[in-house]
Amino acid sequence: MINTRNTVQRELILTTVRSMDCHPTAEEVYDSVAAVDGHISKGTVYRNLALLSSMGRIRKVCMPGTSPDRYDFNLEPHYHAICRKCGKIVDVGCTLQEKCIDFHEPFMVEDVDLVFSGLCGDCCCENNGH
Numbered sequence: 792m793i794n795t796r797n798t799v800q801r802e803l804i805l806t807t808v809r810s811m812d813c814h815p816t817a818e819e820v821y822d823s824v825a826a827v828d829g830h831i832s833k834g835t836v837y838r839n840l841a842l843l844s845s846m847g848r849i850r851k852v853c854m855p856g857t858s859p860d861r862y863d864f865n866l867e868p869h870y871h872a873i874c875r876k877c878g879k880i881v882d883v884g885c886t887l888q889e890k891c892i893d894f895h896e897p898f899m900v901e902d903v904d905l906v907f908s909g910l911c912g913d914c915c916c917e918n919n920g921h
């Protein structure tokens with residue numbers, strides 16, 4: 792049964808993502824998974840992350856620019872804010888109404904990935920302290 796090991800690995804990856812409260816990159820997930828299962832390959836982790844997000848069990852968060860994609864276990868509708876200084880990503884609770892957006896051409900929205908950028912509380916205070 793080849794599938795058994797695949798399933799075990801997939802569940803391990805899912806549990807790992809759920810235990811990481813920091814929107815990990817695939818690389819970070821791999822590091823944590825490899826600490827538990829030293830035989831797992833990077834390709835397996837990357838493939839399963841893609842699979843889990845296509846199954847809707849985790850969410851892939853596309854980051855702007857050259858930042859690598861992140862994975863999120865929080866499936867509730869929410870957006871993200873990224874700190875340009877320390878790279879911290881925080882959840883933003885916000886419900887965007889499609890009817891409030893002025894589409895200049897007819898467009899059927901299927902998905903929204905909104906990322907705010909700026910300074911987190913820690914980095915902001917650092918600047919103010921001087």
Ligand SMILES: [Zn+2]
Binds near residue numbers: 875876878912915
């Ligand atoms: Zn910061």
Ligand SMILES: [Zn+2]
Binds near residue numbers: 863865870871881
């Ligand atoms: Zn999130």
